[in-house]
Amino acid sequence: MARSLSRKDLRSQPTPSSSGRSTIGSVLLGAVVIVVASALLGIVANRLSPRGIPLLPPSAEASGETPPLALPAGVLGIGLEDALAAFHARSALFIDARPENEYAEAHIPGAVNIPPYSFEDRYLELMEQVEEASTIVVYCSGVECSDSIEVAERLLEIGRADVRIFEQGWRAWVGAGGPALEGPQP
Amino acid sequence: MKGNPVARLLRHPVVGALCRLVLGGVFIYTSLPKVMHPDEFARLVYGYRVLHPDMVNLVGVTLPWVELVAGVFLVVGLLPRSSALVLGGLLALFIGAGFLALARGLDIECGCFFPFMGDHKLTWDLLVRDAVLILFALQVMVWPSGFLPARRRRARPSEP
Numbered sequence: 001m002a003r004s005l006s007r008k009d010l011r012s013q014p015t016p017s018s019s020g021r022s023t024i025g026s027v028l029l030g031a032v033v034i035v036v037a038s039a040l041l042g043i044v045a046n047r048l049s050p051r052g053i054p055l056l057p058p059s060a061e062a063s064g065e066t067p068p069l070a071l072p073a074g075v076l077g078i079g080l081e082d083a084l085a086a087f088h089a090r091s092a093l094f095i096d097a098r099p100e101n102e103y104a105e106a107h108i109p110g111a112v113n114i115p116p117y118s119f120e121d122r123y124l125e126l127m128e129q130v131e132e133a134s135t136i137v138v139y140c141s142g143v144e145c146s147d148s149i150e151v152a153e154r155l156l157e158i159g160r161a162d163v164r165i166f167e168q169g170w171r172a173w174v175g176a177g178g179p180a181l182e183g184p185q186p
Numbered sequence: 187m188k189g190n191p192v193a194r195l196l197r198h199p200v201v202g203a204l205c206r207l208v209l210g211g212v213f214i215y216t217s218l219p220k221v222m223h224p225d226e227f228a229r230l231v232y233g234y235r236v237l238h239p240d241m242v243n244l245v246g247v248t249l250p251w252v253e254l255v256a257g258v259f260l261v262v263g264l265l266p267r268s269s270a271l272v273l274g275g276l277l278a279l280f281i282g283a284g285f286l287a288l289a290r291g292l293d294i295e296c297g298c299f300f301p302f303m304g305d306h307k308l309t310w311d312l313l314v315r316d317a318v319l320i321l322f323a324l325q326v327m328v329w330p331s332g333f334l335p336a337r338r339r340r341a342r343p344s345e346p
Contacts (some may be wrong), residue, residue, distance in 0.1 A: 027327075030268025031275070034256050042251030053225045055244050131216055144233025144294055146226040171293075 060162070075152050078137055078164035080172050086137060093133035095155075097140045097147035098170065100184070108139070108173060109181040116150040123158075130160070139166040139173070193205030202331035206270075209322040210260030213253045213273055216298060220250035230297030235290070236283045252276070266330040277316045284313045 001032065012128065046052040046070060078086070086092040094111035096103050103113040110130065114122040130136065140147040152163045166173075174180060195201060220227040228246025237245060252272065276331065280298075287294060287308055293294065296308040298332040 015222065025266045027271055030265040031271045034259065034265065034268055034272050035252050037253040038252040039248035041255065042221075042224075042248040045221070045251065046247040049224075051225060053228060053243050053247065055247060056240060141293075141295075142233065144229045144231075144297075146223075148227055 001166075019060075035070060039186065058134055062114040065150075066143045075156065076162075076164050078166050080166075080168050080176055083137055083139075083166045083173070084176065086135065091133040092137045092164070093130065095130075095138045095151060096170075097138055097151040098145075102141070102170075104182075104184040106174075106180045106182045107170070109179050109186075110186055112186050114151055115149050116154070119151060119154050123154075130155075135162045135164065136160060137166050139169045142152075142171045145168050145169065191315065193294055196325060197329040199331045202329050204328060205325040206260045206263065206266060209270070209273060209319060209326065210257040212319065213257030213276075214261065217250045217253035219256060220246075221254055221261040224250065233292070233294040233297070234283045234287045235292065236286055249276075260326065263325065263331070267327050270323040270326035270330075274320050274327065277320045277323065281313050281316050281320075284308055284316070288313075 004162045043055065044155075046055070049174070087094065087110075090110075094108045095116055096107045096111040098107075098113075099104075099115050101112060107113070112126050114126065136152075138148040138152045138155070148165050148169065151181075152165050155163045224243075224246045227250060228243050231246050231249075232239065232242045253276065256269040256272040256276075259265050260273065284296075288310060294306070294308050296306045296312050298306060298312060
């Protein structure tokens with residue numbers, strides 16, 4: 001009875017037993033088409049989007065140590081050496097944008113904790129201190145996190161002028177032997 | 187194998203449809219914020235330290251769209267085996283990248299469900315979850331089904 005099956009029936013049930021190299025080839029070809037077409041779609045969408053990013057980051061030069069992404073327009077960055085210098089000169093207020101628990105484990109001495117998800121509450125509590133500072137340096141865990149950017153953008157929105165993002169963040173600070181303070185107090 | 191109830195269950199069209207919906211749905215759900223915020227996603231990719239920095243932005247821009255398109259294809263039943271192959275391959279890559287990151291002791295964000303569910307630290311159990319999702323992809327690749335499970339049932343040739 002199995003011999004009476006038509007080829008159409010077999011094609012309609014593409015199980016491994018009924019599929020040969022051509023089926024495997026068509027599956028692979030389909031996968032390649034999906035990946036290539038989707039990637040092209042992504043590149044076009046990125047080009048058209050106001051949040052689009054450069055495909056080849058200008059800052060990712062040979063060393064690979066510099067942050068890979070351009071910061072949002074109007075937001076300035078600050079490198080590790082300059083951040084350490086600002087800390088020792090007490091010329092900037094440091095804002096730690098990481099969650100409270102990570103801040104409590106250890107943070108840059110004097111840094112205040114303002115995570116983006118509790119920005120309004122924390123800003124109201126610390127408004128006087130933040131408004132007195134001539135320069136603000138915001139950091140989070142490292143280059144991969146966006147919390148510092150989010151907080152910096154919020155500060156710029158409410159009129160703060162000199163806001164810098166320390167993109168390399170907490171890990172680079174610790175790695176460079178920067179001072180650290182444990183506990184929930186600044 | 188026909189007599190094995192587990193095998194019969196695994197190849198059942200309803201199970202296939204569920205696998206497609208779950209796997210495709212997860213990828214659609216997680217890809218949307220990445221599509222909308224390629225800059226943030228690129229930072230998370232950078233955190234894994236498995237790509238050269240020059241490649242990070244390109245992956246940040248294109249990978250979410252691959253996830254989205256393959257997820258949609260899988261849910262609607264268009265090229266289901268190819269879509270499952272793409273998503274299964276991505277899951278394998280995620281496991282590999284996560285393994286390398288954890289083995290090197292990196293304390294980084296997973297980036298898996300950001301930002302809907304908050305940032306999750308990359309942990310071993312997330313790699314196990316990805317491995318479970320690969321099983322869903324394998325089910326679809328081995329026993330693909332169309333949009334409606336009944337369609338496949340109708341197309342099945344009569345048993346000898």
